[in-house]
Amino acid sequence: MKKNYRNHKLTTLLAATAVIMFGVAFALVPFFNLLCDALDLNSINQSRARDVDVNPQLAHNIDHNRIISLRFDISYNDDFPWHVVATDPIMHIKPGSRQHTEYLAVNHSKITTTIRAIPSIWPPEAAKYLIKTECFCFEQQILDPYSSAQLPIYYYINPALPDHIEHITLSYTFFDISNFQPSTPAAPL
């Protein structure tokens, strides 16, 4: 093969590789989602419990032999315009029994603000067993100046929760998104 032809062939191949790698950067986005789902990573900030292999009928049966302690945690930074407190910081509940608690929020600033709460669950394996049937965290919350609200969470714990888990922490980080209006509604987490 003439050297020139060999050079051109290899150059074309390498240039094509560079172009493909450019595409790989974009392809990484769905690829990450696939991989994280498959490896069950990042379940700790899933807002809705994902499908678990369990008989849906049994999920409603109350397991009287276990008590799970569920701690409700709150975080926000110094600039946050609300004051938020959990009505029941710790609840001791039986898996399967329907529960209800609330966060009390007060907007102590002079302007109407919009808030988003991002959940995080420890241990990560517990995330799919904590089923929230109704939660303030599903939507943005808006409060007028100096008003307050009760932010409800209706939930139960799937009795199929692995045996070694006795304590679960549900933590919410609150973000002020008043100045940040997306053009399209946010996808559910």
Place this chain on the structure above:
Amino acid sequence: MNPPDAVVPAPNHSSSPAPGLWRWITTTNHKDIGTLYILFAFTMFLIGGIFALFVRWQLFSPDVQIMDANLYNQAITMHGLVMIFGFLMPVGVGFANWNIPLMIGAADMALPRLNNLSFWVLVIAFIVLLSSLVLSQPGPNAGWTFYAPLSASYGPPSIDYMIFAIHLMGLSSIMGAINIIVTILNMRCPNMRLRDMPMFCWAWLVTSFLLLAAMPILAGTVTMLLFDRHFGTTFFNAAGGGDPLLFQHLFWFFGHPEVYILILPAFGVISQVIPIFARKPLFGYYTMVAALIGIGLLSFFVWAHHMFAAGIATGSQLYFMFITLLVAVPTGVKIFNWLATLYKGSISFEPPMLFAIAFLLQFTIGGLTGVMLALAPVNFQYHDSYFVVGHFHYVIVSGAVFAVFAGIYLWLPKWTGHMYSYRLANWHFWLSVISVNMTFFPMHFLGLAGMPRRIVDYSLQFTNFNMVSSIGALIFGVSQLLFIYIALRSFNHGKPASNHVWQGSKGLEWILSSPPPYHSFHTPPVFTHHEHTSHHHEEKLS
């Protein structure tokens, strides 16, 4: 003397280059382009160094306030971008351009016109980047890692200049990498198999593949950033369904191979220097090649060790910790092999060797702090502290930059035809080594004591070590002026250099004259390979 490995072809015409300035704009000669890259790189070194000195001046003590926070952020951003993309990468490509054709017995690079384009695109890139400071204040101020959403939602218009400049730099690097791969794979002289190549060429072969795979990822990332900034996309914006963490993943998927792109060519230089001045063949040729390939491959799998504190899952942290510790192994193999090369060698301490030995000690220190950082649980304390700054400056400055100095001191007589002053070079060496440690060692303690990085001011208790660091930086900066003087002076002054220059030199580049003819190896040299065994044939005195 050197047993003749190859025969210098009878000199045919040494056609001289075009006269005047036009020569430098249109040259396709690998020696010219190598020179251009190196001169450009050292200009950027001085510019990046000036940014650094402003940073260290601001940080000299808490009551120093020579610039506001926004200007300070620009200084650290530009320092990083200029040093990495403007100095280290171009100087490496300059070395590659000068040396690879000579080492493999080729007349020039495979794609000489692409070579010229690669260089001048880089110059345009830096005109764009540096002019943004003047034309569009505030300049880029989001750090050299320009995370979203800072760069996306809050970045000034100059970030767009930066994105454009990065695209151009990436293009330059990718074209250069393609050129190097094609040259190495296709243009070796007859009888030179890949396993007969000097280690410098192997280092550049692996580095070029890293460039080819990683730089386009950066291009994709900054394109997404540009689109988020101006075209209504929300790649990095959670409110639109995207994720700021995506930026970090994408950036570091490029960013980690990038730092190996910075260090592998340095490894290649050290592998050339040590055997020459130890008068002993490089220990473990095949394991050195395997280590290069191993480091290159693994570098794609470790990126999230820059993100331990970003909120990634525990399982991810564990995986990245283990795999990062793994990549320390082939690196350790290389250090061991260099030491084994020194063992029972006949060692002399000319300037290249001084820097190579300093590299061994200092890079190892940086590597060890890297292992410390790899431990995910303690990374939570080190992250975003001055400990990290200390780590990477050790591996980059007293690692890669020292290797650059070693390479310049090694090859300058070959390229210019003149020996430089050993006395001055020794001054440069000792001033650099002492000041580099003065500048960066205290940073480890500052980090452990809690000083964050990327801050314009700091708490009082960090003052003393910051003062030491700033004084060290000043001395280091001034010492590099001495280096520039030494190098420039050798262009026209100094004792004429022989062909082989150094007593222990082996390889095709050392059989040519110093300086080599403008067009060399027009006819491929006769090359006979020998096996890389540890029990080499006895050198016979001729």
